[in-house]
């Protein structure tokens with residue numbers, strides 16, 4: 345049976361009612377949902393949250409989480425439980441480029457701490473903060489599965505590996521010049537569904 349996107353669950357009025365996926369995002373959401381049997385749409389929550397985060401400014405506000413709940417026909421609390429568990433979902437506004445520096449063993453042994461300090465100094469922010477121009481947020485992350493190329497950081501769908509201070513300068517410069525928001529869904533996301 346073809347998957348249906350639900351929009352039936354009651355969610356608060358006002359601002360929340362204005363939220364809507366773009367046509368393209370909704371197509372992606374429908375494709376994700378179609379991977380799961382009818383009645384099991386909650387299983388689509390993680391990838392749908394990625395689409396929502398990319399679609400609504402890089403973070404998941406309570407209104408966005410409620411909207412996702414309505415689309416998947418699940419309870420808002422079920423969305424919040426998942427969104428608040430995983431570090432890749434932002435529950436407060438972030439910069440266009442979220443720099444996530446891996447701080448686990450291999451990266452730590454290869455200078456992740458120095459990389460974090462270097463970025464903090466360069467951008468004038470601490471871990472968890474966003475630059476005044478709204479361009480960068482700095483975060484630390486647990487192992488991102490690229491231990492052989494430590495130290496590394498992730499920004500949206502891109503990995504930056506074997507980091508040096510020069511490479512950090514370069515990537516920050518490139519992101520600043522491009523001035524675009526980076527999302528986990530940037531890289532051939534639809535082809536991986």
Ligand code: FES
Nearest residue numbers: 446451488490491
């Ligand atoms: S320890 Fe950094 S990617 Fe695995």
